[in-house]
Amino acid sequence: MSTPNILLNVNGIEVIYNHVILVLKGVSLQVPEGRIVALLGGNGAGKTTTLRAVSNLLAGERGEVTKGSIELRGERIEALSTSDMVNRGVIQVMEGRHCFGHLTIEENLMTGAYTRRDGKAAVQATLDKVYAYFPRLKTRRSSQAAYTSGGEQQMCAISRALMANPKMVLLDEPSMSPSRTPTWRCATPTTATSSRTAAS
Ligand SMILES: Nc1ncnc2c1ncn2[C@@H]1O[C@H](COP(=O)(O)OP(=O)(O)OP(=O)(O)O)[C@@H](O)[C@H]1O
Numbered sequence: 363m364s365t366p367n368i369l370l371n372v373n374g375i376e377v378i379y380n381h382v383i384l385v386l387k388g389v390s391l392q393v394p395e396g397r398i399v400a401l402l403g404g405n406g407a408g409k410t411t412t413l414r415a416v417s418n419l420l421a422g423e424r425g426e427v428t429k430g431s432i433e434l435r436g437e438r439i440e441a442l443s444t445s446d447m448v449n450r451g452v453i454q455v456m457e458g459r460h461c462f463g464h465l466t467i468e469e470n471l472m473t474g475a476y477t478r479r480d481g482k483a484a485v486q487a488t489l490d491k492v493y494a495y496f497p498r499l500k501t502r503r504s505s506q507a508a509y510t511s512g513g514e515q516q517m518c519a520i521s522r523a524l525m526a527n528p529k530m531v532l533l534d535e536p537s538m539s540p541s542r543t544p545t546w547r548c549a550t551p552t553t554a555t556s557s558r559t560a561a562s
């Protein structure tokens with residue numbers, strides 16, 4: 363069996379918040395190209411911190427990677443900015459959805475395509491694909507996000523990430539939703555997309 367290409371390689375990282383709070387020690391994981399990796403652990407285990415380390419969102423929380431290395435396709439990425447990571451196709455869907463409440467569902471989705479340079483037709487094709495994954499979003503496309511349900515907002519947040527045409531999606535608590543049905547609907551298309559890689 364051939365060895366899959368390693369897209370993400372987290373090697374023995376240590377993360378400290380506020381210069382003193384040691385949260386992660388010796389965390390290692392690999393994400394092969396086109397595969398899904400799930401990160402499991404109890405509350406406070408460090409799942410969100412691990413994802414923040416990968417997408418370089420730690421600085422905003424006064425956190426830093428103090429040991430170990432993180433490589434994306436063999437390139438060290440700890441020193442890059444969050445926008446550099448987005449330009450390399452790494453998109454994080456943060457815990458808690460964070461939709462723009464005053465924008466419609468479709469306007470929220472279009473913000474995900476902001477960094478794309480491959481033209482309107484390609485963006486429209488992704489929008490059609492996202493609506494095929496989540497027909498509920500198409501129904502609610504003109505609704506203000508603040509007035510949609512928690513599950514619909516979760517679908518919106520995941521779909522907004524897909525609108526960036528990402529190489530890797532980091533999903534933090536993707537199943538966190540007030541009802542089981544939208545949770546299942548969110549999970550299915552994401553896990554079924556074999557060309558994507560997700561960590562949750
Ligand atoms: N900004 C921060 N400053 C200081 N400590 C933090 C910060 N964010 C998280 N921590 C601490 O780091 C530890 C890991 O938190 P983290 O949010 O990564 O856990 P988690 O596995 O995602 O938990 P949950 O399942 O509850 O989402 C916790 O002890 C938490 O208190």
Ligand SMILES: [Mg+2]
Binds near residue numbers: 409410411457534
């Ligand atoms: Mg968390």
